[in-house]
Amino acid sequence: MIRPMRPVVIAANWKMNTTPADAGDLATTIARRTAVPGVERVICPPFVCLAAVRDALAANDASVSVGAQDVHHELAGAYTGDTSATMLTGLATWVIVGHSERRRDHDETDERIGRKLARAVDAGIRPILCVGEQLDDRDLGQAVEVVDSQLAGALFERDRDALSRAGLVIAYEPVWAIGTGRNALGSDAAAMAEAIRATLSRLGWGPVAADVPVLYGGSVTAANIGDFLAEPSIDGALVGGASLKPDEMAGIVGRAGVTAAARLAATT
Ligand code: PGA
Numbered sequence: 001m002i003r004p005m006r007p008v009v010i011a012a013n014w015k016m017n018t019t020p021a022d023a024g025d026l027a028t029t030i031a032r033r034t035a036v037p038g039v040e041r042v043i044c045p046p047f048v049c050l051a052a053v054r055d056a057l058a059a060n061d062a063s064v065s066v067g068a069q070d071v072h073h074e075l076a077g078a079y080t081g082d083t084s085a086t087m088l089t090g091l092a093t094w095v096i097v098g099h100s101e102r103r104r105d106h107d108e109t110d111e112r113i114g115r116k117l118a119r120a121v122d123a124g125i126r127p128i129l130c131v132g133e134q135l136d137d138r139d140l141g142q143a144v145e146v147v148d149s150q151l152a153g154a155l156f157e158r159d160r161d162a163l164s165r166a167g168l169v170i171a172y173e174p175v176w177a178i179g180t181g182r183n184a185l186g187s188d189a190a191a192m193a194e195a196i197r198a199t200l201s202r203l204g205w206g207p208v209a210a211d212v213p214v215l216y217g218g219s220v221t222a223a224n225i226g227d228f229l230a231e232p233s234i235d236g237a238l239v240g241g242a243s244l245k246p247d248e249m250a251g252i253v254g255r256a257g258v259t260a261a262a263r264l265a266a267t268t
Pocket of ligand 1 (some may be wrong): 181
């Protein structure tokens with residue numbers, strides 16, 4: 001059987017930047033500068049900017065998807081300040097889950113992250129699960145072990161088929177590379193992408209593990225995206241700081257288009 005080719009995805013994580021007054025214009029500018037065939041583009045603004053970005057993209061380029069940066073692990077209840085998956089319906093079709101900044105600042109555990117995944121899938125929202133080691137872990141040669149345990153913890157007792165049908169994406173984001181200007185090597189990221197798919201197989205995903213897109217994240221720029229996309233096991237990037245800059249996004253998505261075209265040519 002010929003397996004379907006994995007998509008090339010560039011997801012913009014705006015973090016706690018932009019306002020409802022300016023987010024729509026930025027999204028429109030980025031959409032216009034990144035209209036490259038074959039690349040799946042996602043913009044993840046803060047919650048309060050989701051509606052503005054959704055409306056701007058619907059009016060200007062509906063092929064760009066909107067994502068949220070988090071979702072609560074319960075559906076409703078006494079959780080002041082939080083946002084549930086059902087509230088995101090109509091606003092976002094993707095969601096980032098388990099970002100290291102949420103793990104760090106909100107004490108998110110793998111178990112809780114797993115419940116967020118389930119809430120997203122139940123609401124028909126496509127999750128991007130973030131995993132990644134600290135610098136100490138890498139220095140001690142334990143990077144793969146840490147990522148393996150994050151995956152096992154988040155996916156434990158989760159409905160594999162539902163996650164796979166929902167199009168689960170994994171983002172490998174070494175914590176030491178996020179916002180530091182110090183990106184990982186393409187070869188290290190590729191080795192981790194292979195390890196991630198091996199872990200999924202071990203967790204019972206079988207051949208479907210090979211179809212799960214793995215993105216790299218951590219100080220991605222237009223200048224270094226090629227190092228990652230040159231690796232066949234890497235399917236795109238989760239971009240933070242550079243995703244607020246239209247010039248950077250144009251370069252990143254432009255390079256991703258080269259990979260998307262090459263993958264398409266290889267299957268036809
Ligand atoms: P960065 O962030 O590109 O600014 O390093 C990436 C991320 O946190 O998703």
